[in-house]
Amino acid sequence: MTTPLLRGLNPEQLAAVTLPHESALILAGAGSGKTRVLTTRIAHLIQSGLASPSGIFAVTFTNKAAKEMLARLAALLPINTRGMWIGTFHGLANRMLRAHHREAGLPALFQILDSADQLGAIKRLLKALNVDDEKYPPKQLQHFINGCKEEGLRAHMVEAFDPYSRKQRELYAAYDEQCQREGVVDFAELLLRSYELLQRETALRQHYQSRFRHILVDEFQDTNHLQYQWLKLLAGEQAAVFAVGDDDQSIYAFRGARVGNMADFERDFQVEKVIRLEQNYRSHGNILDAANALIRHNQSRLGKNLWTAEGSGEPIRVFEAHSDYEEAGFIVDEVKALQREGVPLSGIALLYRSNAQSRVLEHALFNAAVPYRVYGGLRFFERQEIKHALAYLRLIGNSNDDGALLRVINFPTRGIGARSLESLQEIARSEGISLWQAAQLKRMSGKAGATISAFTALIESMRETCAALPLPEQVEHMLDHSGLVAHYKSEKEGADRLENLNELINAAAGFELEHSAEDVDGAPDALTAFLTHASLEAGEHQAEAGQEALQLMTVHAAKGLEFHAVFISGLEEGLFPHENAAKERDGVEEERRLMYVAITRARRRLYISFADSRMLHGQLRYGIASRFLEELPPQLLKRINHSGAAQPMQQPAASSAATGASGWHIGQAVSHPKFGPGIIINSEGRGADARVQVSFSHAGVKWLALEYAKLEAS
DNA sequence: TTCCAACTGTTTTTT
DNA sequence: ACAGTTGGAA
Numbered sequence: 244m245t246t247p248l249l250r251g252l253n254p255e256q257l258a259a260v261t262l263p264h265e266s267a268l269i270l271a272g273a274g275s276g277k278t279r280v281l282t283t284r285i286a287h288l289i290q291s292g293l294a295s296p297s298g299i300f301a302v303t304f305t306n307k308a309a310k311e312m313l314a315r316l317a318a319l320l321p322i323n324t325r326g327m328w329i330g331t332f333h334g335l336a337n338r339m340l341r342a343h344h345r346e347a348g349l350p351a352l353f354q355i356l357d358s359a360d361q362l363g364a365i366k367r368l369l370k371a372l373n374v375d376d377e378k379y380p381p382k383q384l385q386h387f388i389n390g391c392k393e394e395g396l397r398a399h400m401v402e403a404f405d406p407y408s409r410k411q412r413e414l415y416a417a418y419d420e421q422c423q424r425e426g427v428v429d430f431a432e433l434l435l436r437s438y439e440l441l442q443r444e445t446a447l448r449q450h451y452q453s454r455f456r457h458i459l460v461d462e463f464q465d466t467n468h469l470q471y472q473w474l475k476l477l478a479g480e481q482a483a484v485f486a487v488g489d490d491d492q493s494i495y496a497f498r499g500a501r502v503g504n505m506a507d508f509e510r511d512f513q514v515e516k517v518i519r520l521e522q523n524y525r526s527h528g529n530i531l532d533a534a535n536a537l538i539r540h541n542q543s544r545l546g547k548n549l550w551t552a553e554g555s556g557e558p559i560r561v562f563e564a565h566s567d568y569e570e571a572g573f574i575v576d577e578v579k580a581l582q583r584e585g586v587p588l589s590g591i592a593l594l595y596r597s598n599a600q601s602r603v604l605e606h607a608l609f610n611a612a613v614p615y616r617v618y619g620g621l622r623f624f625e626r627q628e629i630k631h632a633l634a635y636l637r638l639i640g641n642s643n644d645d646g647a648l649l650r651v652i653n654f655p656t657r658g659i660g661a662r663s664l665e666s667l668q669e670i671a672r673s674e675g676i677s678l679w680q681a682a683q684l685k686r687m688s689g690k691a692g693a694t695i696s697a698f699t700a701l702i703e704s705m706r707e708t709c710a711a712l713p714l715p716e717q718v719e720h721m722l723d724h725s726g727l728v729a730h731y732k733s734e735k736e737g738a739d740r741l742e743n744l745n746e747l748i749n750a751a752a753g754f755e756l757e758h759s760a761e762d763v764d765g766a767p768d769a770l771t772a773f774l775t776h777a778s779l780e781a782g783e784h785q786a787e788a789g790q791e792a793l794q795l796m797t798v799h800a801a802k803g804l805e806f807h808a809v810f811i812s813g814l815e816e817g818l819f820p821h822e823n824a825a826k827e828r829d830g831v832e833e834e835r836r837l838m839y840v841a842i843t844r845a846r847r848r849l850y851i852s853f854a855d856s857r858m859l860h861g862q863l864r865y866g867i868a869s870r871f872l873e874e875l876p877p878q879l880l881k882r883i884n885h886s887g888a889a890q891p892m893q894q895p896a897a898s899s900a901a902t903g904a905s906g907w908h909i910g911q912a913v914s915h916p917k918f919g920p921g922i923i924i925n926s927e928g929r930g931a932d933a934r935v936q937v938s939f940s941h942a943g944v945k946w947l948a949l950e951y952a953k954l955e956a957s
Numbered sequence: 958t959t960c961c962a963a964c965t966g967t968t969t970t971t972t
Numbered sequence: 973a974c975a976g977t978t979g980g981a982a
Contacts, residue, residue: 305971333972357972430972465971498970597968602973619970656958779972799969821968837969860967861973 248286248319252279259518260284262485264293264456266478266512268463268505269487272549273534273843274525274805281459281487282312286319288457296322300455300477301329304462306780308803309334312461328455332470333430334764334779336437340428341765343447347440350426351767352641355778359625361385361429364646368414368421371672379414388415392431393467393499395438425645425677431469438473452479463488463508467499475511484512490545491538494799494837496829505545523549523843525805527556529879530849534842537874541832549843558881559849561872567600567813567857571607574810577850578613578793581808588614590807592794594841596819600812601795603858608793618796623750623782628731628740632747633777635725636718639706640770642679645671649678652698655730659698663691701725714769715752722748750782798841809845811838814853815866838871851875913954 249257256276259269260283271277285301288294303309309330317324328335337355340347356364365381365388368374391401398416403409422428428436441448458478460466463486466474478484486508493502508514523531531549538544560577564570574593581591593604593615601617608615623629631654637647653659671681682699685692705724709717722728722744731737731744754773766772794806813819819838824830842849851872856865914920 331972355972358970433972495970497968599967599973660958781972797969818968823968833969858973 246290248283248290252283253522255518255520255522256280256283258516259485259520260287262483262516262518264483265516266482266484266508266514267486268509268514268517269485269520270517270545270547271487271489271520272523272547273489273492273840274523275520275549276524277487277489277520278308278311278315278461280520281461281485282315282319284485285312285316285457285459289320289322294457296324296327298454298456299327299329299459300335300457300482301327301459302332302335302461302474304331304465306331306334308461331779332473333433336433336473337775337779338764339437339440339451340433341767343440343444346444346447347436348423349428349436350641352426352771354427354637354641354644354647354771355433355775356422356427356429356646357625357778357781358385358430359630360427360646360778363650364421364425364427364429365418367646367649368418371668372414372417374410374414379410384411384414384418387411388418389429389431390499391415392429392435393469395435395469395472397435421645424675425643426641427644427646434469434473438469438476441473441476448476448479451477452481456482457485458482459485459487461487464490464493464502464505465495465500466504468501468504471501471504471507478512484508489547491541491547491836492802492840494802494833494840496833497827502543517545519547521547521549523551525846526551526843527553527847529555529558530842530845533559533849533875533879534839536876536879537835537842537871538839540874541835543829543832557848559851559875559879561880561882562850562852562884563868563882564852564854565856567603567854568607570812570852570854570857571603573852574604574812574850575607575611575613577810578608579611581848586807588791588793591810592796592801592804592806592808592844593810593812594796594798594801594844595812596798596821596837597813598797599859600818604795604812613793614791615793615795616790618794618800623743623746624777625781626740626743628727628743629747629777632718632722632725632727632744633774635702635705635721635727636770636774638679638702639709639717639721640768640774642702643677645678651725652678652695655726657698658694659691663687663695666691667695709770714755714773715748717770718748718751798837801844802840805844805846807846808848808850809841810850810852811841812852813857814851814869814872815857816869817864817866818857818859819869819871835871835874913956915952915954 249260252260253276256279259267259280262284269277269280271280281301285299288299289296301312303312313324313327313329316322316329328338330338340349340353344351344353362381362385365384366376369376369379369381369384391398398412398419401408401412401415403412419432422432441451455477458474460474465488474484486505488505490502490505493500496502509517526534528551531551532555535548562570562573564573578588578591578593582588595601595604598619605615605617624633631651634647634650637644638651642648649664652664666687667678667681670676670684670686671678674681674684679699682695685696687695701724705721708720712720727744728741731740734740751773754776755769758772764772764775766775798811820831820834824834827833853868853872854866856863858864912920
């Protein structure tokens with residue numbers, strides 16, 4: 244038991260890593276060394292000869308997690324991890340479908356639609372079928388279709404008792420037909436197809452079942468119904484499934500995650516050992532005590548209590564601000580103080596419940612010249628210009644991809660207007676063929692026919708040239724000959740886009756370098772492999788990483804990360820827990836888990852702040868402290884105000900949005916001789932120009948000049 | 958085809 | 973507040 248691999252593991256970790264060949268559930272608390280256990284288990288199985296690298300199937304949710312697992316494994320063992328079945332659910336499903344595309348009923352060059360592509364496909368479908376998109380909103384339909392697929396249901400299996408549902412079901416069926424015709428597959432389809440493939444093809448199923456004797460699942464609490472069924476099918480009777488998860492960190496129920504899979508798993512796989520990893524190596528005691536106390540308020544839990552060998556550490560600092568503006572000011576000051584103490588900005592996180600909250604915070608940080616980096620938002624492969632470029636590439640790979648064709652047939656403009664397109668679509672529909680094939684028929688007359696022919700000829704010529712070129716040159720050739728580069732060169736604000744297109748060539752070069760020429764996850768050629776890569780991992784959330792900056796992100800985005808110091812902002816009822824959550828079943832419990840995740844991100848110092856008033860949707864809203872604050876043991880907290888004194892203040896801080904020395908402040912109750920009682924909700928200007936906005940109980944909202952209005956405090 | 962004004966919907970999000 | 977989308981006019 245003293246092989247170097249196992250050294251330094253605590254008893255629970257060791258037990259998990261060295262479990263015999265049986266299915267097990269590992270309840271891994273935050274900061275308990277989950278990834279280490281997972282990778283060490285794989286390494287242990289291989290090293291001790293209990294499994295060969297090819298007999299291991301390890302699945303994660305994100306590419307980041309998969310990459311980390313591979314990297315750590317490579318560091319533990321001198322083996323080639325390439326070719327091992329370690330990846331994301333979608334990545335592995337894709338690999339399986341590529342390998343058996345014929346049996347799965349897919350073309351060899353099938354392309355993957357991301358969410359935006361899928362939505363576009365649905366809009367196109369509705370238009371083609373003349374369906375009122377107000378009655379059947381595309382977004383809702385997308386949600387419906389994905390929901391069905393994630394339940395493992397094909398259109399014909401969906402129950403529908405009213406006309407509306409029947410229509411939805413019909414549209415689902417039509418959507419699947421359209422995808423099949425075009426040779427494209429959406430995210431949920433990757434999993435469903437691969438599930439059906441295993442279910443239908445007995446020999447194939449048995450092959451994989453006997454091959455993968457060890458299946459390891461990361462973040463098991465986030466699996467949805469289909470993912471669980473898929474794993475069950477793959478495991479068969481022989482495999483040992485090693486499921487690692489934390490029910491207290493389940494924060495994705497809103498997108499279909501079923502924590503219930505954990506209980507089902509215990510039953511379905513006759514799990515005898517539930518191992519709890521409760522020793523936390525990340526945070527000081529006070530932080531863990533707070534997290535434990537909070538999460539105890541949840542009813543449905545498997546039960547777990549984090550502890551640490553470290554001391555209690557500092558108290559949790561709680562700050563009540565008058566406004567979101569003042570809250571931001573407080574955070575800026577504290578960040579600067581931490582910086583002075585020598586804490587690097589990259590070790591500090593500023594978390595919020597919803598993205599909209601970042602604006603005020605960013606504003607304050609910008610004004611204070613504190614470098615920061617916001618996570619979330621547009622990713623590289625989701626940018627408009629990149630999407631256009633990828634559409635050209637997709638069309639080169641697969642001419643039947645109507646979505647790709649429609650995206651670029653008139654971009655840059657080639658004089659192919661709506662009329663020409665409509666007649667082309669008419670031909671395609673009546674013949675049951677793709678737009679490309681319809682264009683080949685050359686049935687269109689006159690100028691429209693000529694311009695369309697010119698387009699198909701262009702694509703054909705690019706296809707021929709590209710066939711002989713290495714991937715980066717293919718991309719470059721396409722960019723030059725499609726007219727994209729010329730188009731963005733002539734556009735006044737096209738410089739960034741040009742840069743991104745250039746970056747696409749680099750991305751292709753990097754991709755080719757990393758994945759040796761042939762056989763990337765079973766893709767038939769480099770271009771398809773690259774396009775798959777673009778769909779399956781849309782790239783970094785923000786381009787310039789590495790730079791020393793404060794880390795801003797939502798609590799969701801912070802899951803899995805840790806920081807020396809953490810600020811959790813906006814702890815108000817309605818915001819956190821979010822008001823919408825109260826309406827959903829178990830909504831508040833999920834919000835509480837979210838808060839639990841937020842707290843457990845902090846290693847040494849934790850700030851929690853809330854504001855009595857904040858701008859939301861363009862309106863000033865008054866809030867009260869979140870119930871989650873009351874659920875934290877008071878003895879762990881230190882309440883502070885802006886000046887650092889221990890008691891809450893009477894007067895607004897001088898730097899706040901209040902009207903300076905005039906004595907009025909936002910939130911103050913006032914009365915007016917004519918309008919009656921009200922509350923100050925906003926202010927602007929100074930001295931003689933000072934005005935306040937007052938929300939009167941009976942007279943509505945009004946702006947009043949302080950110099951003239953006879954306002955009285957009340 | 959292009960541009961601007963009006964309109965909308967704003968929790969969280971990976972693949 | 974604000975960004976993204978759409979519909980109509982130029």
